[in-house]
Amino acid sequence: MAERLGFIGLGIMGYPMAAHLLEHHPVKVYNRSVEKAERLAAKGAKLAYSPRQVTEASDIIFVMVSDDQALKSVMEGKDGVISAMSPGQIIVDHSTVSVRLTEALGARVAEKGGHWCDAPVTGGDVGAQNATLTIMVGSESESYRRIEPYLTLMGKLVMHVGPTGKGQALKVVSNLVSALNLMAAAEGIRLGLEAGLSLDALEAVMTHGTARSFEVTKIVDRVRQHDFNPGFSVANRLKDLDLALALADSLGFAAPLGASAQALFAAHKALGFQTQDESSYVLRWPERHD
């Protein structure tokens, strides 16, 4: 029998992910600001007005919210998921949140007879729109078997990486590296422009030589279009750096590049860039018109 699906959190990532599930299955959806859920309901989703209503109507509940606080709110708040859970249900958490909260919520859900799968994603807003995300899952094997067919509707590479918590650990490590790549790309490209090189020349060489990365391409594209509307916000990027440093700290592991990146990104956010795309970091060097 087909599983009944629910989806909570229809932001930049969650909306297109839920829409891909909806192309193949009925989905009950909830979003804190109801307009986004209504927009998906107009395309055939069933509308819920609380996480509890989603939980009452679903066997598998996908969640994609901002951070630890948002996840706690939808899981543990009044009319939250946990208030309505019954044995056998699976929570699939796609948000990027701390390993510590993941393990704590996993234990609470297990007390209710449910199962927790942390399933954070990488690939950006474009990956969510094109169903080409990479999805890394921490869970028991049996839960993974049940959710895998649905994950493949949203992602291209779907991988079981270990027990609960290991999906988030991998995501945090991966995001530390992409943050450092992004900041390196921004610094190098702005230095190149200062040195009188054209963006076309920088792009041609840097996207083919050893400097190439997803983030070099992103910075070049954003500078060319002067478009810093969020795909991935400065607030979310800083949150992920905080998560990486918290993980390092919990293990007594020194991460000096991560610590520098965190301080630089916090300063960028404080300048008013919180809701802008992470690539706006390239604007920390004011353009010279002399």
Ligand code: NAP
């Ligand atoms: P977003 O557009 O800001 O969406 C955040 C979602 O969380 C919205 O549905 C928002 O509801 C909800 N939310 C926030 N606080 C809440 C609360 N207290 N209670 C209930 N719902 C709350 O962010 P996003 O870019 O989709 O990112 C979502 C997650 O994916 C983050 O953990 C991010 O790090 C991760 N991620 C993002 C990308 C990317 O490129 N964007 C890539 C990989 C992973 P409202 O609509 O009411 O505000």
